Amino acid sequence: MSVHDQAAVEVLSRVALAADGAVLGLALAYIAVRSIIKFKTTSSALTKVKNAPYVTVSDLRSVISGPSDQDTCAGSSSSDEKLVVVRGVVETKSGGNGNWKKQNVLVSHESNEKAVIVQRTQTCIYNEWRGFFGWTSDVRSLFSRHWKEQETSSLRTVPFILVDGGMWPQSDFLVVNLEGSRHPLPLTTVYHNLQPISASPYTFLQAFFGHEYPLSPHINLVGLLDEEKILPVGKEITAVGLVSMKNGTPEVTACNDLPLFLTNMSKAKMVMELTFRTKVLFWSGIVVGSLATGILGYAVVRNWNKLKEWRQRRQIQQQNDAEETNETEADLPAEEDGGADVPEGQLCVICLMRRSAFVPCGHLVCCPRCALSVERDLTSKCPVCRQTIRSSVRIYES
Structure with missing residues (x-):
């Protein structure tokens, strides 16, 4: 077998086994349906030739x-x-x-x-x-x-x-x-x-x-x-x-x-040939149809299990993200004093609470909660200088 034939066989085998064999099962099901249709046609022709x-x-x-x-x-x-x-x-x-x-x-x-x-x-x-x-x-x-x-x-x-x-x-x-x-x-x-x-x-x-x-x-x-x-x-x-x-x-x-x-051929030979064709088509339809049913059933079960596993992993991931968010927010100290006694230039530009400094730019513009939301953004950048930030540090005035 040449290199090109080997490549063609490999491509066809991958396509046939795609989706855990669903493509192969559909192809076999099509062959089985065609065999059954040809069986009915040949059986009808056999009956007509016999009666003629x-x-x-x-x-x-x-x-x-x-x-x-x-x-x-x-x-x-x-x-x-x-x-x-x-x-x-x-x-x-x-x-x-x-x-x-x-x-x-x-x-x-x-x-x-x-x-x-x-x-x-x-x-x-x-x-x-x-x-x-x-x-x-x-x-x-x-x-x-x-x-x-x-x-x-x-x-x-x-x-x-x-x-x-x-x-x-x-x-x-x-x-x-x-x-x-x-x-x-x-x-x-x-x-x-x-x-x-x-x-x-x-x-x-x-x-x-x-x-x-x-x-x-x-x-x-x-x-x-x-x-x-x-x-x-x-x-x-x-x-x-x-x-x-x-x-x-x-x-x-x-x-x-x-x-x-x-x-x-004579009539007897025609009847023999059509009888042989009907038997071949009948049994090939049954065998190929059974094989197609088994492969499609296996593919459906495998893909259904994969879908359930994917949903479970997604739910677990969402729960872990939610728990992580709650733990992070719980670790943040509550702003009891609010922003009443803080000068206006030292309040968060988003919620007007006490601020945290961004690292590495050092700008003091957001409170801890707002800074955390900015960090979790896909493009976490400082609102002032638009520099990429790595983290934030709460500032305490003693």
């Missing part, structure tokens, strides 16, 4: 026309939409017997395979210089590790359908509508190439003439990663979504309540 019929493309029409008492997805635009799990083979729209315009199939640039979805991704991997003072890059890398990569991606699709495998000509098909779906796609990687690059003046010329390299005086390119993924024609996949009739043709759309739309 698992059919082939040729059985869809009977399922759509029949009654349904299953759960529906939130945001469903029509009451005729039904949640189903359909297994079929990918084919372009031109592969069916409908009245569609001829659709051109996509061809992979690297493998020359026919596909309905082609995704090309280029990732620039680079290092940042530390700058003039050596700390700017370290701070950025501490909070934003993903700044070390820059990705550009392009996605091309053509309308496609699902058909039953081994049947030709295809009389039954299911139109796949990808609009509004943000679910992961079951793409197959057909090209993967990492090309190391040494930054040089030639790299700048390449970038200047159109290559998508990151340009910055603080960036040093390490390599380029090129990938191509496709959804090939003829691949068998499963669609989990809402099916409805559009112009006499069944069409499936994504359900936002479910974590999957198109997948390589």
Whole structure:
């Protein structure tokens, strides 16, 4: 572990253990709440997938026309939409017997395979210089590790359908509508190439003439990663979504309540995976929630005890100050004679009683009690010469 990583770990540990672990407890409580929310969402998705019929493309029409008492997805635009799990083979729209315009199939640039979805991704991997003072890059890398990569991606699709495998000509098909779906796609990687690059003046010329390299005086390119993924024609996949009739043709759309739309798994594997997720989320929520409760309880007790100790110390300090003041005032002799027989120039300028002399300036302007109050001031200075005083001495005329 480098020196910067050790410093980052030390800072994070101090922040986590601040306030006797209250920050760590709040972070764990947040994780526990998120786990419980995800558990509820995944459990609901598991129930819906279990209750959804698992059919082939040729059985869809009977399922759509029949009654349904299953759960529906939130945001469903029509009451005729039904949640189903359909297994079929990918084919372009031109592969069916409908009245569609001829659709051109996509061809992979690297493998020359026919596909309905082609995704090309280029990732620039680079290092940042530390700058003039050596700390700017370290701070950025501490909070934003993903700044070390820059990705550009392009996605091309053509309308496609699902058909039953081994049947030709295809009389039954299911139109796949990808609009509004943000679910992961079951793409197959057909090209993967990492090309190391040494930054040089030639790299700048390449970038200047159109290559998508990151340009910055603080960036040093390490390599380029090129990938191509496709959804090939003829691949068998499963669609989990809402099916409805559009112009006499069944069409499936994504359900936002479910974590999957198109997948390589069968219904049994999906149920197993969702069941495993629910168990992990459930127990992680319980364990992390219990740990967060214990840490927060410990932090509350510790801070409450500290608060009580601080209040007790403050009360004791106030009592000691009050007793000290009373003892000091009790030690002062009472002014029985007042200022009746004392000339006006020898009386206290504050209360007109007999006076005490300040040390070290020696000015005789205040009585003992007033001198004591002046001494206890934060800025104890003589009222006449404004010199800092250390103490006062009572003057007796014999």
